[in-house]
Every structure is written in structure tokens, then in C-alpha cells.
Amino acid sequence: MTRPLCVMLVAAEASGDDRGAGLMAALKQRLGPDRVRFVGVGGARMAEEGLVSPFDIAELSILGLLEGLLAYPKVVRRADETAALAAREKPDVAILIDSWGFTLRVAQRLKAQQPNLPLVKYVGPQVWASRPGRAATLARSVDHLLSIHAFDAPYFEKEGLPVTFVGNSALSVDFSGADPGRLRKRLGIGAEADILLVLPGSxxxxxxxxxxxxxEGVRILKAERPDLEVVIPAAPTVAAMVKDQVAGWPDKVHVVEGEEAKLDAMKAATVALACSGTVTTELALAGVPMVVGYRLGPVTYAILKRLIRTxxxxxxxxxxxxxxxPELIQDDCNGPRIAREIAARLDAPSARQQQVRAQYEALDKMGRGGPDPSEAAALAVLKVVGAEP
Incomplete structure (x- = not known):
């Protein structure tokens, strides 16, 4: 009997953990659970699929220039540890998921350490939006890119990097088992009560x-609408931090954890207030009208504002x-503005319906209803290693 295929996966954020878990499940389905084993770095979702991570990925969820500089020694140390894990386990392929700064450092170490190890990047940097030079950097660092955007390929292929479009896993989230009534019953929320879903990031x-x-936006809204129910699905990487912060809020909110509760909450929501990221696509897929907010450090924002091309x-x-x-970015992401935008949607069912329709149309342009991305990614990985079943 031939030995199982050894697949190394490296994910450093909650969204990457979700993608990694989906890919692991698809590979087990395709090959059989006894014909593949997994090593690497991941979070709770990948642990459920059988991966034992040597450290908690929450410490690598870094955003911003100052944060990146302060965390640099830790990032380097963890990249070294990840490369050492690869040296011990000798995987047949390494899949580096999103998280540009960390996975690039891992890729560079793996390429120097094991030149013949196929390196696959799952989700490329958004070079069409900013920093196009990263396409050439990635082409020097990995052997194949699995892209989630149909328009990615030309930017990387011109640098000599093969690209397979697999689609965005956020577009294939399965809401068929989601039960909004289950969430309302669990939290003691009446069937007719409006629910504001707050998703502050991972x-x-x-x-x-x-x-x-x-x-602050929630406080203003609750002062005007005391019957408004507020639900916060907390990502596992930051659940303790979220609970600690909201404990000091003057009004009661419901913090829920776990994938089932998150999907139930999305189907139950009247409107959402979301940090920019993968979750906005999931919310749109669930049919939730939303307001998007985001803040960066002032120095990071000043630099990125000059670099972003969209x-x-x-x-x-x-x-x-x-x-x-609506996107409330930086100084526009403030309590009064948030409350005004949310209130406008709570007060106008027709506006909510119109926004949901427009979100669906945009999702169709992104590839909604296409093949399952995890399955497509699994097939692409097996093709790279020449192990197609």
C-alpha cells in the first residue's frame, strides 16, 4: 500500500482557516480519509478536519504597518517554526492560504529548504487594487496560484505564474441548514423583533x-430603538476579546460563537453592520442588507490611500x-454616521429589498452558483502533485 499523500496547509487568519478546512474536507472526499494526511498551521475549523497546529494563529492576525513592525520578530519566529515542521514531516505539497506577509515568508523558507516541494498559493494579493509588484514577487516564490477572482489570472500569468481559478468559497456557503427561528428561540428574541447583526472582524x-x-453606533440606535436586538457572531480568533469589550456596553447584546450560530444569525438578521472582509460576501449571499465599516491606523491609512487604485x-x-x-472608512466610521445609515435601512423595508437585489446581482458577477471552490481547489492541488484519482 502506498503511503498517504502528505499535504501541508498554512493559514493564519479566520477566513484562511475556513478555506483550509473546506479544502481538507474536499481532499478527504476525493482521495479517501486514509489516503491523505495533513500537517501545518491553522485554526479551529482546520483542527476539526484533523490538523494539529503548533501554535495559535490568533497571534498572526495582523493588520497595519505599525502592528506589522511590532509583530515582525514573532512572524519571523513562527515562519521559521513552520519551515522546521515541513522539514520534519516532508510533505508532498504545501498550500499557503491568504495572509500575504506570513505565507510569503513561509514560502521563501520552504523554497530555499526544499527546492523540489511544490508550493501552491491559495488566494493571491489584490494586485488589481494596489501594489502590482506583488505579482512578480509571488511568481518568484511559489509554483501555482489558486485564485478566487476570475480577473486575477492576467496579472500573475504575465509574470510566469500558472493560475487556476477556483472561485470564492464565501460564494458557496451552505445556508440550507440555517434556522433563524432556532437563533431567536435560543436568545429569547421575539419573532417580529428587528435584529442588527454586528460583525467586527476576526x-x-x-x-x-x-x-x-x-x-457607539449601537448605543445611539438602542437609545432610539430600545426593542432593537443586537447579535454579534464572534470569530474564534477574537471571541474572548469581543466578549471583554462588549461587557462594558450600557445595553445588552447577544454574543454567539460557532459556525451554526453564525449562519442562523445571518438568516435571522434584519440588517448588518460589518467590518470589511470575507464576511460581507457571506452576508450578501444570505440576503442581508448591510453597512460596511473599517478603520486602519492613521499612518497605514495615509500610505494605502495613495496606493489603492479602486x-x-x-x-x-x-x-x-x-x-x-455604503462603506464608512476611517473617520467616516463613527457612531453617528453608523447609526444614521443603519436606521435608514431599519425604517425602509423597500430600501432593504432593493439593496439585497443589487447585492445578488453583484454576486452573480462574482460567480455565484458556480462549481464548489473547495472541490475545484482540491482537484487543482492533486493535478499539481500528479495525484489525480
Whole structure:
């Protein structure tokens, strides 16, 4: 009997953990659970699929220039540890998921350490939005790119990097088992009560910067609408931090954890207030009208503002080339502005319906209804290693 295929996966953020878990499940389905084993770095979702991570990925969820500089020694140390893990386990392929700064350092170490190890990057940097030079950097560092955007390929292929478009896993989230009534019953929320879903991000830096203005917006809304119910699905990487912060809010909110509760909450929500990121695509797929907010450190923001080549930060807004969902960025992400935008949607069912329709149209442009991305990614990985079943 031939030995199982050894697949190394490296994910450093909650969204990457989700993608990694989906890919692991698809590989087990395709090959059989006894014909593949997994090593690497990941979070709770990948642990459920059988991966034992040598450290907690929450410490690598870094955003911003100052945060990156302060965390640099830790990032280097963890990249060295990840490369050492590869040296011990001798994987047949390494898949580096999103998280540009960390996975690039891992890729460079693996390429120097094991030149013949196939390196696959899952989710490329958004070079069409900023820093196009990263395409050439990635082409020097890995052997194949699995892209989640149909428009990625030309930017990387011109640098000599083969690209396989697999689609965005956020577009294939299965809401068929989601039960809004289950969430309302569990939290003691009446069937007719409006629910504001608050999603403040999955990185500690996002919680620190985004949750305070989100909380101020919630305070204003609750003062005007005491019957408004507020639900916060907390990502596992930051759940303790979220609970600690909201404990000091003057009004009661419901913090829920776990994938089932998150999907139930999305289907139950009247409107959402979301930190920019993968979750906005999931919310749009669930049919939730939303307001998007984001804050960076002032130095990081000043630099990025000069580099970004698109006026939009939300993927479905980019696809629509329109502000389908309002984006409150930096100083615009403040309590009064948040409360005003949310209130406008709570007060106008027709506006909510119109926004949901526009979000669906944008999702169609992004590839909604296409093949399952995890399955497509699994097939691409097996093709790279010449192990197609």
C-alpha cells in the first residue's frame, strides 16, 4: 500500500482557516480519509478536519504597518517554526492560504529548504487594487496560484505564474441548514423583533479599532430603538476579546460563537453592520442588507490611500462598480454616521429589498452558483502533485 499523500496547509487568519478546512474536507472526499494526511498551521475549523497546529494563529492576525513592525520578530519566529515542521514531516505539497506577509515568508523558507516541494498559493494579493509588484514577487516564490477572482489570472500569468481559478468559497456557503427561528428561540428574541447583526472582524487589530465606533453606533440606535436586538457572531480568533469589550456596553447584546450560530444569525438578521472582509460576501449571499465599516491606523491609512487604485473596498461593490452597500472608512466610521445609515435601512423595508437585489446581482458577477471552490481547489492541488484519482 502506498503511503498517504502528505499535504501541508498554512493559514493564519479566520477566513484562511475556513478555506483550509473546506479544502481538507474536499481532499478527504476525493482521495479517501486514509489516503491523505495533513500537517501545518491553522485554526479551529482546520483542527476539526484533523490538523494539529503548533501554535495559535490568533497571534498572526495582523493588520497595519505599525502592528506589522511590532509583530515582525514573532512572524519571523513562527515562519521559521513552520519551515522546521515541513522539514520534519516532508510533505508532498504545501498550500499557503491568504495572509500575504506570513505565507510569503513561509514560502521563501520552504523554497530555499526544499527546492523540489511544490508550493501552491491559495488566494493571491489584490494586485488589481494596489501594489502590482506583488505579482512578480509571488511568481518568484511559489509554483501555482489558486485564485478566487476570475480577473486575477492576467496579472500573475504575465509574470510566469500558472493560475487556476477556483472561485470564492464565501460564494458557496451552505445556508440550507440555517434556522433563524432556532437563533431567536435560543436568545429569547421575539419573532417580529428587528435584529442588527454586528460583525467586527476576526483580527485583534480590527476589534480594537472597529468595535468601539460600532459600539457607539449601537448605543445611539438602542437609545432610539430600545426593542432593537443586537447579535454579534464572534470569530474564534477574537471571541474572548469581543466578549471583554462588549461587557462594558450600557445595553445588552447577544454574543454567539460557532459556525451554526453564525449562519442562523445571518438568516435571522434584519440588517448588518460589518467590518470589511470575507464576511460581507457571506452576508450578501444570505440576503442581508448591510453597512460596511473599517478603520486602519492613521499612518497605514495615509500610505494605502495613495496606493489603492479602486474607490471600493468591498468585493461585491468592486464587482458592481457601485456603492451597493455604503462603506464608512476611517473617520467616516463613527457612531453617528453608523447609526444614521443603519436606521435608514431599519425604517425602509423597500430600501432593504432593493439593496439585497443589487447585492445578488453583484454576486452573480462574482460567480455565484458556480462549481464548489473547495472541490475545484482540491482537484487543482492533486493535478499539481500528479495525484489525480
Amino acid at each position: 483580527r485583534p487589530s480590527e476589534i480594537a479599532r472597529v468595535l468601539p465606533p460600532f459600539g 474607490p471600493y473596498v468591498t468585493l461585491f461593490n468592486i464587482a458592481a462598480q457601485d456603492f451597493v452597500a
